[in-house]
Amino acid sequence: MLLLTENDVRDLLPMPDLIEAMAGALSAWSAGQVTQPVRTVIEVGHDRAFFGVMPAAFDARQVVGAKLVTVYERNHDRGLPSHLATVVLLDHATGALVALLDGRYITEARTAAVSAVSVRLLARPDAGVLGIIGSGVQARSHLDAVRHVRPLDEVRVWSPTRTRLDAAVDAMRRDTGLDVRAADSPAAAVRGAHIVVLATSSRTAVVESDDIDAGTHVVGVGACRPDQREMPAALVARTRFFVDSRAGALREAGDLLLPIGEGAITEAHIAGELGEVVAGRVAGRTSADEVTVFKSLGMAVEDLVAADLALSRARHLGVGREISLA
Numbered sequence: 001m002l003l004l005t006e007n008d009v010r011d012l013l014p015m016p017d018l019i020e021a022m023a024g025a026l027s028a029w030s031a032g033q034v035t036q037p038v039r040t041v042i043e044v045g046h047d048r049a050f051f052g053v054m055p056a057a058f059d060a061r062q063v064v065g066a067k068l069v070t071v072y073e074r075n076h077d078r079g080l081p082s083h084l085a086t087v088v089l090l091d092h093a094t095g096a097l098v099a100l101l102d103g104r105y106i107t108e109a110r111t112a113a114v115s116a117v118s119v120r121l122l123a124r125p126d127a128g129v130l131g132i133i134g135s136g137v138q139a140r141s142h143l144d145a146v147r148h149v150r151p152l153d154e155v156r157v158w159s160p161t162r163t164r165l166d167a168a169v170d171a172m173r174r175d176t177g178l179d180v181r182a183a184d185s186p187a188a189a190v191r192g193a194h195i196v197v198l199a200t201s202s203r204t205a206v207v208e209s210d211d212i213d214a215g216t217h218v219v220g221v222g223a224c225r226p227d228q229r230e231m232p233a234a235l236v237a238r239t240r241f242f243v244d245s246r247a248g249a250l251r252e253a254g255d256l257l258l259p260i261g262e263g264a265i266t267e268a269h270i271a272g273e274l275g276e277v278v279a280g281r282v283a284g285r286t287s288a289d290e291v292t293v294f295k296s297l298g299m300a301v302e303d304l305v306a307a308d309l310a311l312s313r314a315r316h317l318g319v320g321r322e323i324s325l326a
Contacts, residue, residue: 030275131193
């Protein structure tokens with residue numbers, strides 16, 4: 001069995017390659033080529049931490065395995081990431097364990113790469129202003145991913161904790177060389193933006209509908225449970241709304257389920273899966289003034305395709321540590 005650490009995985013998965021790999025994974029899922037249940041999630045402890053199990057099999061690629069992921073919001077107080085994960089890859093022919101990979105970075109990077117696919121397909125071609133709500137790892141990884149599919153002239157970031165916001169903005173400037181600025185409010189971050197990324201742990205809407213201009217593409221990645229939302233119903237109702245998985249969104253996406261419960265929309269408001277847009281089976285943006293949304297929950301096939309790409313490159317380059325459980 002090959003063991004790959006976070007540093008190994010980071011070196012093996014440059015963002016441009018990961019974006020292309022995620023486009024293929026999304027298309028395969030929407031074409032029915034992947035066996036993948038909606039993830040099983042249980043709550044842990046009084047803090048209602050989450051533990052999720054995400055298995056999948058992609059026979060055409062001979063990839064099978066699972067991701068084990070936890071979300072412990074109080075980990076920040078311990079100096080640990082809130083999201084931790086491990087990816088297990090099995091031999092497609094025998095079921096034997098072939099690789100164990102750190103999944104924290106895979107989760108971070110593949111989420112942003114999938115969002116970049118949505119930006120490439122759904123944002124206006126001239127989109128050059130990015131507004132980000134949030135200052136965690138997803139905020140930073142999304143800037144890295146989006147800049148590979150749209151030339152960005154301006155980036156605005158808002159987060160409620162000023163020290164974290166300033167640190168994130170400094171890191172984004174240093175890592176990308178782009179014009180990244182701290183905004184004084186959520187509205188200041190998103191008004192006039194062509195692309196908006198919502199990457200928070202908020203349980204309530206973090207932007208107002210009136211703050212999102214016509215023609216904007218919105219990516220929502222932070223609310224991953226049925227009782228969480230980052231977008232108000234009024235915003236969702238006026239958008240062309242895309243998801244990664246219909247089955248997953250209708251079970252887990254509070255940004256969809258809460259507006260349905262409030263009577264603002266119905267299930268028919270889902271315009272399509274992003275993989276259907278990748279394959280050309282569903283139209284993406286239909287006008288320059290249309291507001292589009294991609295609601296991302298994350299899928300096991302994304303993790304496994306990313307892990308399989310890392311494993312293939314690791315074997316070619318002699319990266320990683322061979323270990324035995326026997």
